[in-house]
Amino acid sequence: MRLVCLIVVHPSPHTASETVSRWKEEIRKRLPETAPVRRHDAEENRLLWLHACCQEEVRTRLDGLDPSAASILCTDGSQDVWLSFLAVGVRGFVSFRDQKELPGAIRAVNAGGLYFSRSYHERAGDILYWNHLIHRENHSLPLTPTERRIIQEIAMDRSNREIAQSLRISERTVEHHVSTALRKTGAKSRVGLVIRTLKNFQINVI
Known part of the structure; x- marks a missing residue:
């Protein structure tokens, strides 16, 4: 550890x-x-x-x-x-x-x-979702609505299976969208994917 x-x-x-x-x-x-x-x-x-x-x-x-x-x-x-x-x-x-x-x-x-933690779940997801709406004309991260939604789910610590159930798509489709989002953002992991997305939206970044 x-x-x-x-x-x-x-x-x-x-x-x-x-x-x-x-x-x-x-x-x-x-x-x-x-x-x-x-x-x-x-x-x-x-x-x-x-x-x-x-x-x-x-x-x-x-x-x-x-x-x-x-x-x-x-x-x-x-x-x-x-x-x-x-x-x-x-x-x-x-x-x-x-x-x-x-x-x-x-x-x-x-x-x-x-x-x-539970108290942060909704807010972490909201940050990703609402900033997507506000910056939908910003093409510096050319993510599709589905990719952004999946990143929102990842930020709430959900597995590919849980995301598939939530969005009513197959787990293989989730894996494809995650892989594509990683390639587009240059992130190396799911953690990096969330962080790069948040940074792109410039949310009170220190």
Whole structure:
């Protein structure tokens, strides 16, 4: 398991500390292989907990991380603001109210994927959908409506089978559209496909 950094964003250090204590207990129950970490020996452990009180501190924390680390933002606030951190490498977004999803987020980003907790699902999809409508005359990413819809579904952590069921098309057709979208955008993975699409729409990119 690679190093996963969980950045808890809250203006109060005391509240952040209490939140971390609750979440650590949840993780111990569901991810027993994880161990507490200390900053000086983080490279020998699996999880690193950090606190940030604002966007600027989040950027500072991210700048200080090893590039190979996977980062998750634990937040309770404007989703548009925090989703913009996709552009600088954050791969997981978990709302305070979705704390039980944190183990799943850790597994997903550790495997190289993206993770949006339930509270982020709708907003992540909306960002892709509404910006498609607003920028439908922008041909810098020549994606078809179906390709954009599939990217929206990917952003909500849905498998090809789930996307096929949602759109009422075959799984093979989904695979074809994903492959075509990857070629058009130059992305190398499903994660890269979502990130490049979001960046193209310039959604509060930092």
